[in-house]
Amino acid sequence: MIEAIEIDDRIAKCERILAADPQSQIFAALADACRKRGDIVRAYDICQQGLMLHPEYASARIVMTKIHLAKENYEQAWTELQRAIDIAGRTRSTDLLEAEILIRRGQKSEAAAIIDRLSGNDPDDENIKRLLELIEKEETTTVRLESKAQHRVEPAVGPDAQGHAVEKKGISLPQAIGLLKITPRVLGVLAVGNEGLILEARIDSSHSKEEFGALSKSIYDNVVQGMSRAGLGAAFEVLIETSSSKIWIIRKHKYFLVVYSRDDVSMGALKLKVDELFGSMEL
């Protein structure tokens, strides 16, 4: 609880500094605090924008590595980490992160070599102990991880990592919506309850999310009425395309998923991602 308050304070301070100076490198600290708070999507957005201004800021690359680890994007985590090493050289922290990524990717022997070397300097290091536990746990969870697991994993190098490593956890609706929203060309994702009320939303639109949800529900209801009169059964999926955008409404058991995108979004990739994130999710 105290730690959460401290993180909130840190976020507020960083936000104030960044608001006063948008060029500030404080974005990395803000992104890291958001990550620790569990707001991975915001952390990613902040860090990505900051890195566009400060591509050579190694600490921000390290934060981005941790964000990718939390998102289970191990290849991207690896790429970011190597960029950080290229910019600022190796440190104990980069070695620990490297070991963790290797473990996640199933390259346990390479990871063990790094851990072995690091433990020679400081065998009681808590991070080393966590990585060793992680290797042991990975032995029994490899299959689950290969299926691009639906659970969140915190990097083992931070103090917030304990207890989270390789813990199988069902992804929550806000997390799934956040992850879908960062798909290229996706402008908004909403979960709308059967009554037309927003359950969760992330959207870039001139409309409020409430308006967007209600109008999407109205579109769906009108389709259902028309289909019913045509004797064609109840719609469970409606896709509307215009010259510049698409709206895809998917009927789930207890809610509607509305995906708003640019017209040039890859529907194939989007469908796969929706299946992956929302396939078995109900409220």
Next chain:
Amino acid sequence: MGRAKQPKSIDKFQNAVGYLAEYSGVRGVVITDREGLVLVGRGAESPELERYAAYALEIIKAVRSPFHELLKSEIEHLVIKTSHDWLTIAVSVPLMLVVVADRQADDLLHIRITRSLEMISSYVREKYSFSSATDNSKAKNAKSLEAIYV
């Protein structure tokens, strides 16, 4: 005395419709005018095709208002999937293409629909210059279409 234009254009539309109707899982294909009147159709009995056309128009009209309020743009494609059916309504002013297929039809049907629409648009554009049409000329062209098909 020149040959009537109607059969030639209708043939071209029938090519587009036939290209879709032959695809596995497609139950009916219709090209209608903006009033829902069937110009050509294939794959089902005529009353069934007329029913598809009428309901497609009704659905488009019902969805248009909230959709326009939401995105301020015109619907080009409306795809509806149920547990058994896959209905596509594609608007290619001044016409509408309606495809009714089995839900389990291959996803590549979407490509055929796009291709058929291109064929239809190209015929319409070639003949009636709809690509640069203003509302006024659209009305004029619609009138000439009406004269040809009705």
